[in-house]
Ligand SMILES: Nc1ncnc2c1ncn2[C@@H]1O[C@H](COP(=O)(O)OP(=O)(O)O)[C@@H](O)[C@H]1O
């Protein structure tokens with residue numbers, strides 16, 4: 001699947017225009033603050049119904065406008081597919097999705113077009129907050145198993161209900177047993193999904209890390225369940241979670257929130273069994289993130305569904321030449337349509353045989369588009 | 379007292395799903411209407427308030443002390459179907475598969491919205507269990523409906539009464555009220571025991 005042409009309207013600073021993309025590699029070139037990331041963001045919105053750089057969709061609507069729109073014509077093995085997303089300003093932003101011209105609920109639209117984005121903010125994934133790692137993991141699970149969305153939301157909802165119940169005075173213990181039972185059932189589903197995905201990631205990262213790092217250190221991706229330490233796992237995730245809730249009940253009642261469960265899970269990246277988030281150098285952490293993102297693309301690409309588009313926003317300038325080459329090599333294995341943004345063409349290690357379309361971006365408008373080969377001077 | 383427009387707007391805005399804006403739209407519509415809608419609605423509302431109440435036994439709307447279902451001797455008094463809303467009773471009746479009685483909770487347990495078990499007619503339900511052989515918990519498959527069903531099961535089972543739930547078929551997140559007739563009939567006929 002690739003995007004043939006894309007039209008934007010009142011989207012950030014982008015001039016209303018239609019862009020004709022190259023089926024394989026597209027390079028968006030320009031100085032800072034011209035709109036390169038915005039164009040990549042528009043492509044991503046169409047697939048993911050969100051942005052990769054902000055959780056506030058209202059930021060995507062041009063200042064002073066009520067509605068922003070992105071639409072595209074995609075080619076799926078010769079079959080034309082039409083996608084459109086509108087964002088309407090309001091107390092919260094409303095998303096209106098259209099597939100083949102028909103308004104389609106977001107839950108049904110999701111998955112018809114898929115994309116993986118890699119941007120400088122991802123580089124903090126290894127050492128940053130656990131929330132970001134959980135989000136990364138959960139989104140990866142949604143993209144390969146859409147049914148996970150409802151399971152995850154049900155779990156989050158039961159967590160909110162249990163916490164709210166804990167904060168009420170003199171709680172009915174019979175009812176607390178019910179919330180525990182429900183939390184265990186829904187939480188175990190989330191834990192099992194995450195456990196399985198982390199095993200897949202571990203296997204993929206193991207293959208990709210060495211090629212990016214160029215040395216023999218052994219990486220590992222480990223699941224760190226949010227069950228407070230000291231409680232050994234016996235039996236299923238559900239049994240473990242049940243034991244943790246039972247043990248933590250007096251503490252939960254006192255504090256008014258649930259102290260154990262998947263909402264406290266983490267994903268630990270390791271090198272030779274040592275957590276990178278504590279002991280890694282910046283270079284090692286970046287290598288691990290590159291390996292994680294390549295693994296993400298690989299896992300999504302091999303799951304049933306359309307081949308994901310790949311967006312690399314300003315990543316090349318953040319990585320050294322070796323990591324860049326390794327990244328591009330690993331990515332070239334996947335015949336995905338790629339969108340790259342950069343301030344300097346020379347940052348991109350595209351070999352002389354690589355054909356790509358270069359777009360010059362200036363103040364929200366594409367001033368030139370031309371097809372070229374290779375970015376590396378011979 | 380506030381002027382009639384303000385008074386009615388505030389009154390309508392108390393309805394579920396109706397905000398200030400929608401309430402205002404209704405009020406201005408009624409003001410401009412020339413077909414007598416306002417009087418007709420006022421009359422119907424007065425009758426609703428004067429003539430209807432909730433059945434003393436099951437909570438379903440009724441003109442007398444007991445609703446049509448509770449006072450119908452052909453219905454099986456050994457079977458109680460617990461639902462969230464009166465609309466769910468109508469949906470189940472449309473399937474023509476169920477001949478027992480009902481118990482309407484008018485809500486589900488929802489700590490986030492401040493609804494605890496004491497706000498629902500649960501004691502009334504427990505007081506009806508004498509001579510009952512089965513209680514069907516036909517609550518919506520939401521997190522709240524599910525928690526309420528689990529809670530009721532814990533209270534009812536010790537009395538030696540069988541507790542069941544409609545089988546799958548009613549999709550997660552879909553209300554009983556919206557399930558199609560065939561799906562709902564199938565779900566009720568193949569209900570499963572709990573616990
Ligand atoms: N909602 C918006 N309306 C108008 N302009 C915006 C909006 N959001 C961002 N901008 C502006 O768009 C410009 C382009 O931003 P960006 O796409 O991040 O550029 P680049 O990636 O080329 O550095 C910036 O100058 C920014 O201030």
Ligand SMILES: [Mg+2]
Nearest residue numbers: 036037314341
């Ligand atoms: Mg940028």
Ligand SMILES: [Zn+2]
Nearest residue numbers: 433436445448
């Ligand atoms: Zn009745």
